[in-house]
Amino acid sequence: MTWAIGERLGAALLGAALLGAAARPAGAAAAPAGAAAIRVRHAWIRVLPGDLPAAAYARLENRGDESAALVGALSGRYRRIMLHESLTSGGMSTMRRVSQLTIPAHGRAALSPGGYHLMLMGATRPVKPGDRISITLLFAGGSTETVTFLAMPANASAGP
Amino acid sequence: MTVSLRRARPRRATTALRIAIAVCVALLAACHSGAPRAWRLTDVRGHLPDLRFRLVGGAGGVVSARDFRGKNVLLYFGYTHCPDACPLTMTHLHQVMVGLGPLAKDVRILFVSVDPARDTPQIVQEYAAAFDPRAVGLTGAMTEIKTLAQRYRVAFKRGPDLPGGGYEVTHSSAIYVFDTRGRARLLASPADTDGDIVHDLKMLIAAEGSR
Numbered sequence: 001m002t003w004a005i006g007e008r009l010g011a012a013l014l015g016a017a018l019l020g021a022a023a024r025p026a027g028a029a030a031a032p033a034g035a036a037a038i039r040v041r042h043a044w045i046r047v048l049p050g051d052l053p054a055a056a057y058a059r060l061e062n063r064g065d066e067s068a069a070l071v072g073a074l075s076g077r078y079r080r081i082m083l084h085e086s087l088t089s090g091g092m093s094t095m096r097r098v099s100q101l102t103i104p105a106h107g108r109a110a111l112s113p114g115g116y117h118l119m120l121m122g123a124t125r126p127v128k129p130g131d132r133i134s135i136t137l138l139f140a141g142g143s144t145e146t147v148t149f150l151a152m153p154a155n156a157s158a159g160p
Numbered sequence: 161m162t163v164s165l166r167r168a169r170p171r172r173a174t175t176a177l178r179i180a181i182a183v184c185v186a187l188l189a190a191c192h193s194g195a196p197r198a199w200r201l202t203d204v205r206g207h208l209p210d211l212r213f214r215l216v217g218g219a220g221g222v223v224s225a226r227d228f229r230g231k232n233v234l235l236y237f238g239y240t241h242c243p244d245a246c247p248l249t250m251t252h253l254h255q256v257m258v259g260l261g262p263l264a265k266d267v268r269i270l271f272v273s274v275d276p277a278r279d280t281p282q283i284v285q286e287y288a289a290a291f292d293p294r295a296v297g298l299t300g301a302m303t304e305i306k307t308l309a310q311r312y313r314v315a316f317k318r319g320p321d322l323p324g325g326g327y328e329v330t331h332s333s334a335i336y337v338f339d340t341r342g343r344a345r346l347l348a349s350p351a352d353t354d355g356d357i358v359h360d361l362k363m364l365i366a367a368e369g370s371r
Contacts, residue, residue: 048240048243049283052240052241052283053241080324084244086244088245088333091334092330092332093245093246093331095328097322113244113247113251153290154287155247157251157255
């Protein structure tokens with residue numbers, strides 16, 4: 001029940017986000033301290049076999065004067081995306097859901113293996129290495145940025 | 161004045177002699193043991209039991225430690241619904257295999273699932289093989305997996321159900337290295353570099369080859 005609502009809400013949000021992205025002229029500085037100030041590079045997905053959840057990584061640079069926060073992501077290609085962090089302490093590996101990843105003003109943050117990442121679940125159709133997957137990053141304050149992620153093999157050690 | 165000098169000399173000589181003896185003893189001990197002294201990973205020889213398990217492989221058949229006699233084994237526990245930490249370690253181990261070059265033909269990565277409820281033999285093998293052709297995915301009865309984990313003091317714990325389905329499993333991140341006779345030899349962590357793991361594996365393979 002919650003799942004169905006979540007999915008519908010996700011689809012609605014994605015629609016709104018994509019509309020927003022389409023409506024914004026390229027390079028416009030209209031959005032305050034939002035996506036316009038965030039530069040995303042080296043965006044990639046580690047593809048795992050079958051319908052297993054995958055992880056997405058990228059480097060984010062905030063060129064704005066105000067701090068920004070990544071709070072989630074949406075994609076037409078995955079039913080559910082969560083912002084996660086892997087932690088290793090005392091010889092134990094664990095993963096926890098996080099509410100946001102802060103990108104300081106004129107600073108950087110990374111979604112990288114062994115740290116923060118987007119967990120992608122329920123691919124609507126199989127994703128293969130070489131595919132280019134569009135993912136919309138959601139920032140605090142409502143701004144969005146649609147980024148193309150390159151799907152890479154499971155044993156890729158670094159992104160594009 | 162002269163008296164005090166005379167007294168000091170023998171004392172200095174005694175100290176020098178003591179140091180010389182200590183150095184000789186240390187050198188003798190090093191030579192006598194014959195063991196390589198430069199492991200970069202943790203030497204666990206004699207501290208952990210030999211490899212022994214009864215699990216299920218990708219083809220659905222029983223796989224046991226005996227099937228890997230003659231191979232050096234890298235044992236790691238994880239689960240396939242782990243999209244970040246486990247792939248990072250498995251990629252790390254793939255890089256180690258690449259670093260070993262032709263020596264990798266007698267090395268196997270064993271990826272043992274700590275989530276047999278979701279990990280079928282087929283999916284765990286597909287997952288392992290996606291990282292390296294010499295990786296073997298193993299799953300099986302929870303009791304068998306627990307027995308193997310406890311043998312190497314590996315802990316794992318299923319997390320609570322997540323909203324939207326699924327769950328996560330917290331697990332030990334250690335990598336256990338066995339020699340070709342199934343004896344536990346070295347303990348590595350994901351933080352050890354590819355170079356250090358390759359170094360020790362080459363040393364282990366060379367030591368076994370010269371026996």
